[in-house]
Amino acid sequence: MADIIVKNAYVLTMDPDAGDLKNGTVVIEDGKITEIGEKTSESAETVIDAKHSVVMPGLVNTHTHAAMTFFRGYADDLQLADWLEGHIWPAEAKLTAEDVYKGSLLACLEMIRSGTTSFADMYFYMDETAKAVEASGLRASLCHGLIELWNEEKGEVDLKEGKRFVRAWQGAADGRIKTMYGPHAPNTCSEEFLAKVREEANRDGAGIHIHVLETEAELLAMKERYGKCSVHLLEDIGFLGPDVLAAHCVWLSDGDIEILRKRGVNVSHNVISNMKLASGIAPVNKMLEKGVNVSLGTDGCASNNNLDLFEEMKTAALLHKVNTFNPTALPAQQVLQMGTVNGAKALGTETGMLKVGMKADLIVVDMKKPHLTPCFDVPSHLVYSAKGSDVRTTIVDGKVLMDDYRVLVLDEQKVMEEAQKAAKELVARVNA
Numbered sequence: 543m544a545d546i547i548v549k550n551a552y553v554l555t556m557d558p559d560a561g562d563l564k565n566g567t568v569v570i571e572d573g574k575i576t577e578i579g580e581k582t583s584e585s586a587e588t589v590i591d592a593k594h595s596v597v598m599p600g601l602v603n604t605h606t607h608a609a610m611t612f613f614r615g616y617a618d619d620l621q622l623a624d625w626l627e628g629h630i631w632p633a634e635a636k637l638t639a640e641d642v643y644k645g646s647l648l649a650c651l652e653m654i655r656s657g658t659t660s661f662a663d664m665y666f667y668m669d670e671t672a673k674a675v676e677a678s679g680l681r682a683s684l685c686h687g688l689i690e691l692w693n694e695e696k697g698e699v700d701l702k703e704g705k706r707f708v709r710a711w712q713g714a715a716d717g718r719i720k721t722m723y724g725p726h727a728p729n730t731c732s733e734e735f736l737a738k739v740r741e742e743a744n745r746d747g748a749g750i751h752i753h754v755l756e757t758e759a760e761l762l763a764m765k766e767r768y769g770k771c772s773v774h775l776l777e778d779i780g781f782l783g784p785d786v787l788a789a790h791c792v793w794l795s796d797g798d799i800e801i802l803r804k805r806g807v808n809v810s811h812n813v814i815s816n817m818k819l820a821s822g823i824a825p826v827n828k829m830l831e832k833g834v835n836v837s838l839g840t841d842g843c844a845s846n847n848n849l850d851l852f853e854e855m856k857t858a859a860l861l862h863k864v865n866t867f868n869p870t871a872l873p874a875q876q877v878l879q880m881g882t883v884n885g886a887k888a889l890g891t892e893t894g895m896l897k898v899g900m901k902a903d904l905i906v907v908d909m910k911k912p913h914l915t916p917c918f919d920v921p922s923h924l925v926y927s928a929k930g931s932d933v934r935t936t937i938v939d940g941k942v943l944m945d946d947y948r949v950l951v952l953d954e955q956k957v958m959e960e961a962q963k964a965a966k967e968l969v970a971r972v973n974a
C-alpha cells in the first residue's frame with residue numbers, strides 16, 4: 543500500500559522527457575514518487591482529490607534570510623548601503639536566538655502556504671532556523687552568515703561558528719537539512735578569508751552560499767581594491783565551482799558570465815529585491831542563453847516584502863521582457879523551470895520534477911478561482927495569473943504539511959501572534 547495518492551489532477555511534471563498529463567495520478571511511498579500515470583491500481587491511506595487543480599513540483603527559493611520576516615516593512619525605500627548599514631544591521635544586533643526561531647517559523651509557515659517546499663538561507667543563530675525547518679517539515683540548505691569585514695578576529699569567530707553549524711546539522715531532519723558555508727560577499731570578506739572558507743568547505747564536503755555583485759557599489763569597490771570584479775577575484779582564488787550558490791549576480795560582464803558557466807556556478811536571481819533596492823537588472827537572458835543555471839530567490843522580507851515565489855516568477859518574466867524589448871524572452875515554461883528544476887539543481891536535491899524515484903516535494907494549486915478562469919494554458923496561468931495563496935496542498939518528503947488550505951504541522955495563530963509580539967519588542971529595543 544502506498545502512502546499518498548493525488549488523483550484527478552493536471553500533472554505538470556517539469557520533466558522534459560515526460561510532458562504533462564491532463565488528468566493524472568501521482569503515487570507517493572516512503573517519501574518518494576513511485577508512480578505517475580492516468581490511473582493507478584494502488585491504494586493509499588491518504589487520497590487527495592485534486593479535481594480542478596494542478597499538481598506540480600514544489601517551488602525552490604534559493605536565496606532568503608527567513609528570520610528577516612521580523613523586518614517586513616521595517617525599512618523601505620532606502621539605498622542598499624543605508625538600508626543595510628543604517629537600519630538592518632543595527633536592528634540585527636539586537637536580535638536574540640528566540641527571535642530568529644520565531645521569525646524563521648513564520649517564514650516556514652508563509653512558504654508552506656505559498657507553495658515553497660525548499661529554501662536556501664543565510665543568517666545568524668542558525669540552530670534556530672534549523673529547528674524551525676525541522677518542526678515545519680520543509681527542506682532547506684542552511685548556512686551561518688560570515689561577515690568578516692577585514693577583522694581577523696571576527697573572521698575566526700564567524701568561521702568557527704560556521705563550521706560548528708555545518709557539522710552539527712548536515713543531513714539532519716531525516717536528510718531534509720543540508721548545511722553550507724556562508725561568506726556574506728566579496729566586498730564584506732577579505733580575499734584571504736574567502737580562500738580559507740573555500741578550504742573548509744572542501745574539507746567538509748559542504749557547498750558555499752554567497753552574495754555576488756548585487757550592486758554597482760560592490761563592483762566599484764572591488765575594482766578599486768583589487769583592480770578586478772568579484773567574479774574574477776573568486777575565480778583567481780579557486781573559489782568557484784558547481785557547489786557555489788551565488789545570489790544576485792546583477793553587475794556581470796560577458797566575461798563573468800562565461801566564468802560562471804565554465805565553473806558550473808548556480809545563480810539565484812532575486813528580481814523583486816533587486817528592483818526594490820534599485821540594485822539593477824541581472825543579465826538573466828544572457829546567462830540562460832549561455833547555459834548558466836539560474837534559479838529564483840526572494841531574498842529576505844526586508845527587501846521583498848514577502849516569500850511568494852509566484853510573484854517572483856511573474857516579476858522575472860515581465861522585467862526581462864521589458865528590459866530586452868522582447869516579449870518572447872523568459873516564456874512561462876522557462877520561468878517555471880527556474881522556480882523548480884533549476885532551484886533543485888542549485889541546492890543539489892533530488893526534487894524539482896515529478897518523476898518516479900524523485901523525492902516527493904509537490905504542491906497542489908487550486909485552479910477553481912475567478913482569476914484563473916478560463917484556462918487554456920496551465921504554465922501561463924501559473925506564472926501570470928496565479929498567486930501563492932492559490933496553493934491548497936503542500937507535500938514535502940512525502941509528508942502532507944498543508945491539506946486543502948489547512949496547515950497541519952504548525953499552530954498558525956500561535957506562530958503569527960508570537961512573531962508579531964517578539965518583532966514589536968525587538969523594534970522597541972532598537973529604538974530604546
Ligand SMILES: O=c1[nH]cnc2c1ncn2[C@@H]1O[C@H](CO)[C@@H](O)[C@H]1O
Nearest residue numbers: 607630664665666687753756841842
Ligand atoms: O540583499 C542583501 N544584500 C546584502 N546583504 C543582505 C541582503 N539581504 C540580507 N542581507 C544581510 O545578509 C546577512 C546574512 O547573514 C544579514 O546581515 C542580512 O541582513
Ligand SMILES: [Zn+2]
Nearest residue numbers: 753789841842
Ligand atoms: Zn540576501
